[in-house]
Amino acid sequence: MKKRYFSIIFILVFLFAFTGQAIGASLYTISVLDNNLVKVESLKEDKSMRIMVEKESEKYYYSLNKTVEIIPLQLGKGTYTIKILQNTSGDKYKVVQKQDINVTNNNLSEVYLASTQPVYWDDKEKVIELAQSLTKGKNTDMEKIESIYKYIVNNIKYDYNKIKGLSNDYVPEIDKVLDDKSGICYDYAALFAGMLRSLGIPTKLVKGYKSDLKEYHAWNQVLLDGNWVVIDTTYDAALKKDNVKISMIKDAIEYNNVREY
Template sequence: MRKAKLTALLLTFFLLFSVCSYAAVSQYDNFDNSKTEQGSVGARYVPASQRRIKTRIQNSIDKYDYDLFGRENFEYFPLQLGEGSYKVTIFENVISNRYRQVRAQNIKVTIKNLLDVFKASVQTVNWNSDMEVIKKAGELTQNLKTDKEKVVAIYNYVIDTYGYDYDKIKSIDTTYVPNIETIYQAKKGICYDYSAVFAAMLRSQNIPTKLIKGYSDLVNGYHAWNEVYLADEDRWIVIDTTYDSVLKKGNKKFSMEKDRSKYKASREY
C-alpha cells in the first residue's frame, strides 16, 4: 500500500513538473511579425530539453528551413519569397531526423519595398551598428557618394584583408551560421563567411545585398557569393569575394563583376 502511494505521489510530481515545464515554454509569443513590412519575421522557442529546433518559412511556391538557436531571444529570417501568404512553423527534434510541429502561424505579408528584404539583419547576415566590422564599413565609405564607389571600397577591403580558411572547411558543421564579428577578428573564413561579411557591411550602408548559395562553374562544390543592387544603375550584379580573394593572393587576373551565366543559385538570403 505504501509503495502504491509512493508511486502515485511520484507520478503526480512528474505530471506537475511536465505541466510547469510546458508552461515555461509557452508563456511568451513564439513569433514576431513587427518587421514583416521590412521583409523579415522573427521566431523563438525554448524546448523542455536540449533538442534541436528548426523553423520553416514557406509560401505556395517554396520553403526555407533553418536551425533555430535563439531560445528566449528572437532570431529573424528573410521573407525573400516576396509578398503574400506565408506559413511559419517551428519544429522540435524527436529522434534521429524526425521532428514534430510545436508552433505555427499563418501570416499575410505586405512589404513596403522589396529591396528592404536584402538590407535587413537576419540569421544568415546578422549585423548591428555596434559591431566593429560595421564601424569599419562606415570608415571605408564615409567620404564616398555613390553606391558603386561604396561597393568597390568594401569589396577591395574584403579581398585584400581576408584569407581562405582551409582548415575550417574540413570540419564545418551543417548547422554553421557565420558570426561576422568573429570572422572580422580572425581575418579568414570560408565562402559563407566572406559572403556574410560582405553582405553585412554593404547592408549597413543601405545597399541591398543578397547572400547566395549554389554552384559556380568557377568553383568546385557548393559555394556562396553575393548579388548587389546598384541603385545608380538600377541593376543587380554578381560578386564573388572568396574567388577574387584567392585569385588576388595568387597574383592572377580577375574582375569584380562576374558573368551571371557561370553562377547557378539554389538559395538566396
C-alpha cells in the same frame, strides 16, 4: 470522482512547476515585422530546433540558436507557412508548431538591408565602424562597394580546415570573421553583405553553384543603379593570391542561384 479530480490538478501543477510552461501554451511566438521579416521568440535556447519557412514550392531552413531569431521574407507577397521543427533523430524532424502568415506589401530592398539570419550585422560595432571608415569620403554606391570589396579580397583568407568540422546549423558571426581574418565562402559572403547593408546598400547572400566549381558555394548580389550585380569575394581572393587579373562584377550566367538571403 473527487479524488481523481484532485489527482489531475496535482499533475498539471507539477508539470507547470517543472517546465515553467502552462500545458497547451506555445513555446514559440511568431510575429511579422513590417511585412518583410519574421521574428521567432522562444523561452529557451534549444539547438535541436529549426525554423522552416515555406511559400508555395519553396522551402527555406534556418537555425534556432538564439531566443530571438529574425528571418527574411524574401519570397515576395503571398501566404507563408512558418514551422518550428524539432530534431528527433539523425536528419529527421517533427513539426511542433505551425503558423500561416499573409504578406501583402513586401519590399525586397528592405529585406536585403535588414539584419537577419544569416546576415546579422546591426549589433556588430567593429563591422559597422570599419565599413564607415573604409567608405569615408566616398560619394557613390559604386565607390563604397569597391572599397569594401577590396578590403575583404585583400585581407580575409580562406580557411580550408573550417569546413571539415562545421555543423549543419552554422551561422556566420561576421565580427569573428573580421577578427580572425579568415573564413569559408559563407563567411566571406555574410561579411560583405553585412558591411554593405550597414551602409544602406541592399545586398543578397546567395548560395548555389558556380560553373567552374564542384562544391556548393556562396557569393553576393548587390543592388547597383537599379540592377542586381554578382560579386564573389571568395573567388576573387583566391585569384588575387595567384596574381590573376580579376573583375569585381561577374557574369551572372556563371552562377546558379539555389538560395537567396
